[in-house]
Amino acid sequence: MDKILVVEDNMELSDTLCRSLQAEGFTPYAALSLAQARKYLDSGIDLCLLDINLPDGDGFAFCRSLSENTAIPVILLTVRDGAQDMVQGLSIGADDYVTKPFRMDVLVSRMRALLRRVRNRRPEDGSLYCGDVCINKKTSKVYKKDCPVKLTPNEYQLLLLFLEHKNQTITREQILEKLWDVDGNYVNDNTLTTLVKRLRQKVEDHPQMPKMLLTVRGFGYKAVDYEG
Template identity: 45%
Template sequence: MKILLLEDDEALALGIEFTLKGEGYDVVRCSLYSEAISTFKEEAFDLAILDINLPDGNGYDVCRFMRKTSDIPIIFLTALDDEVNVVLGLEIGGDDYITKPFRVRELVSRIKVILRRVNKENIELDCLKSGDIELNKKTAGVKVKGEEICITAQEYKLLLIFMNNQGRVLGREVILDKLLEGNGGFVDSNTLSVYIKRIREKIEDNPKSPRYILTVRGLGYKWDEKIIKG
């Protein structure tokens, strides 16, 4: 599990990072609004922890930016504990709100509760639909315009990665990291290009002018069609 931690208090951020890494989480730490935005664009995360008051902006705007393309859980950290700020944080898409000062172990407990809930919801949502594409997570089957297509395990995993990150530009390294998670195999950048070419040939009406998997020159790829979970 990868967590984005946005906190400008270095001592607090280091303490949170140390504890979370001890729990087995992969933590990417940022201290500025601009840094968090650029990091979120480049990498895929499972959860975000956002401080509100930042030297160059605020965590609310980071949350708004994230919610344009992602439904990952978001926890706000702040010294602002009045009702107006709590309500605002939740209304714009936050999942939880923890007021400073706090015990880091309490934060860890809240993270675990949220991730358990999200994982349960993801298990219950067995089907992803996007345009003419339907992916069934129970059977690992894929249909295009109602017809089952033949797809390899790696192609299925790639489709799942893209559809779970709809609208987000994923760099090649990010895609490869996700593709090889828990797998002892090896896939290089050229092989990834071949996989994507084959997937396009199976799901696109015109693979040379794709509707679903778009190439973002110099950055990577993104799934461009809206996802419906069911």
């Protein structure tokens, strides 16, 4: 389920939003201030609903920070319906601007559309994406929902191989030919099984959730954007 950060200082509206989002299949996180909101940024947030007028700061500044430092999309929710405010919000990185009052079904539709657009984006920096996992090839770093994932060198090389051939079945033999450990030793078949298991534990969610790394029986493995 997509995790939605709701930054709204009106407790009644925040509660209503969170209940409605939960009923729509989202996992909401309520923050009544920017200080509370910052505590949730390492929770794998998929989208932020952000009020502009908050008790401990300016929502515009927080929006700019999210835009510059994370990949979390932002929808501004505000009573400020002036064209200048809307232009300012969109120019500093907001993905959408919704004025209060609003219809919940319309907001949810815009949220789902934004999440689809974000997941369909293709980066120009050489990064590789699969589901909510990203490899930044320039820095050799791995992220899951914008949170760093610590991998061993062999785990990283295996994930890189999978993502470079996303949606393609890679045989165990092909993997074993390409994958060597850091000391130049050949990775054997049993080690590969263990390596795949460890990698799954780090980049996939709960075992009952959709899978990113699929076993193709009798052949090998393939990475997909999630299979139910």
